[in-house]
Amino acid sequence: MMKSIVITQPGVLEIQQREIPLPAADEVRVKTIYAGVCGSDVHIYHGHNPFARYPRVIGHEFFGVIDQVGRNVMPSRIGQRVVIDPVVSCGHCYPCSIGRPNVCLNLQVIGVHRDGGFSEFACVPASNAYVVADAIPAHHAALVEPFSIAANITAQLRPTTDDVALVYGAGPMGLAVIQVLKTVFGVAHLVATDRVAARLQRATECGADRCVNNQAANVSDYFDEYGRAPTLIVDAACHPAILPQAIELASPAGRIGIMGFSDAACTISQQAITSKELSIFSSRLNSARFPQVINWMGAGKLNPDALITHQLDFDQVDVALHLFENEPAACCKILLEFPA
Structure with missing residues (x-):
């Protein structure tokens, strides 16, 4: 069993015990290490995101380690440190055909349209899991998505x-x-x-x-x-x-x-x-910009520490959402830490 942070309906947040998921054929399962809190998570909590459906495991900014792969994914990916691009596109509609999957006609966003990373384990498309070099600290990698x-x-x-x-x-x-x-x-x-x-x-x-x-x-x-x-x-x-x-x-x-x-x-x-x-x-979301940002981060061109103001255990998510929404002077980026 694993623990997942679930918005069961607007205004209701629960930490639930759930079965650990198995990855589909083209998916990997990620053991979450850090996840960032975003304004869209707050909007889903309050019922202000028109794209969210409930119940929903929120979280679209997360970093972890691949611990299991689907049958169409190379087993050598197990153990990779990865950050997850939340944009899941169809690959064949007009926006996708011109390199803009972020506005795909069939767009799904992990943590919005489908369950996200505020969970001890999350299954995602293998193509959305980008490898992060060991030189990039885990808590920095969790900020690839915002950048x-x-x-x-x-x-x-x-x-x-x-x-x-x-x-x-x-x-x-x-x-x-x-x-x-x-x-x-x-x-x-x-x-x-x-x-x-x-x-x-x-x-x-x-x-x-x-x-x-x-x-x-x-x-x-x-x-x-x-x-x-x-x-x-x-x-x-x-x-x-x-x-x-x-x-x-x-x-x-x-x-x-x-x-x-x-x-x-x-x-x-x-x-x-x-x-x-x-x-x-x-501009909406990102259009396959993860490799670019990972390169910038690896080259020392970005300073994620300048954004991070809080690191909390994942079971303090209610505190994190309150801080993010109500303490703009004290709070910028909040990271939730999941158990190893």
């Missing part, structure tokens, strides 16, 4: 060393984006804006050149004084007021990236976009 989100949006935005960047939101996703923009792509100047001072301090640690508390100051005033408009803007805060402001702030020929799943309406001007010939991109 893959940053890798996905930056792949669309194509940052350069000439860019002046603005990142709205210094939560876990915003901080991952800041690190990738600064330490991987080396953008010339990066400004982070948030309403929580402690988050802005973390943004500085992640490489932001300047931080603006947008509860106390106007970010447009900063760029007026700086003398250059942002050429690249990322909305990692997901508020309906951000896109109109980003369009107003952006340099002509600038690029804007949208992250998040808010269904709140916002009003934008077509003229404001076209007059500057702005490019606006949206």
